[in-house]
Amino acid sequence: MQVKKTWKQVDGVLLLDKPIGLTSNDALQKVRRLFSAAKGGHTGTLDPLATGLLPLCFGEATKFSADLLDADKTYEAIVKLGVTTDSGDAEGVVIASAPVNVSENDISRVLPQFTGDIQQIPPMHSALKRNGRPLYELARQGIEVEREPRAVTIYAVDCLDFSGDSLTLRVACSKGTYIRVLAADIGQALGCGAHLTGLRRTMVGDLDLANAVTLAELEALDEAERAGRLQLVDALLLSLPVMTVEGEAAERFRHGNPVDLPDGLAGKIRVYADDRLIGVGEPGGDGRLWPKRLVQLAA
Incomplete structure (x- = not known):
């Protein structure tokens, strides 16, 4: 049983x-x-x-x-040069091949083109939806629809290793960045095409x-x-400033009521009572801190 x-x-x-x-x-x-x-x-x-x-x-x-x-996120990506796939990664169908005549100088010249604020066109093989249907479902049926470019930020693209037709990159980027699109775009800029064969996320915030x-x-x-x-x-909240409340103020905040806000604090603030997190608040227009999310931790 x-x-x-x-x-x-x-x-x-x-x-x-x-x-x-x-x-x-x-x-x-x-x-x-x-x-x-x-x-x-x-x-x-x-x-x-x-x-x-x-x-x-x-x-x-x-x-x-x-x-x-x-x-923001940081990734280590392995990129295969000379082969382009319809999905931008190793799961896709090969749609083009080209000889790889790429030097380290070529890579050093191309990578800076992809740092800063750039536009990316989301791939068809993605979970983005069109009329309620994920794009990857349409892609599997051979249907391609127009996608609006998206603004993303690439803070840094560093070459960790280059050997023949394989390139290992470290990419620090904003949310919403498609690393396989970046790999394909870098391959295009190098003149040989490319696709993503490995991806490892190393940092989140x-x-x-x-x-x-x-x-x-x-x-x-x-x-x-x-x-x-x-x-x-x-x-998950370590980047937020800290505020401690006691006694009546702690009870007010726990019950969803605003408390006085000390000078110098702004934005989202994590709030503690008796060394325990009780919630996150945001300043209101009245100069007080209003609870936005409260926590009820087990004793």
Whole structure:
């Protein structure tokens, strides 16, 4: 007889090193079951062929997961020169091939063209929707529709390795950047075409892959050790200024009421009482701090 799974409140953030072959949701559900967490979410999709940093939020931390969707990202990308695919990555069909007559000087000349504010045309093989249907569904039917260019920011593109027809890049970029589009555009600028063959995300905002745990490592831990890998709910909020409230002010804020705002604080502010996060607030026009998201952490 199958034993019914018992779910419990788990609050915190896990930095997962997602393996290749899993969707972000598959990875989330596997980790959620390991923690028996009643509620969980991830902070931005990684394609199945991509690996690396996937921050997972549980319980009260899910209230702040949307903040990371807007965060800057850093990737390491492996680019195959001389071959162009219809999807821009290794899953696509080869549509062109060309000899690779590229030098390190050529790469040094081309890469700066792709830094700063640039325009990208989203690929057909993407989850963007047209009339409620993902573009990749249309692409599989051989249908191509016009896509509006999107403004993205590439802060830096560094060449980590170049060998023959293989190029390894480190890319620091804004949200919404398609690295396979960048790979294809770099290939076009080099005159030989290219596609993405490997992608690893190393940073999301201030969160670093160096602090992540693999799924296999997590599965090998006992329950107590596993819980020790969870970061606090405020791990997603470390870039925000801090405000501490006490007594009546703490109770007011916990119940959704504004509190006096000290001079010098602006924007979103994380609020603590008794050394515990109780929520995030934003200044109102009345000079007070208004609660925007409150947390109810288990004792």
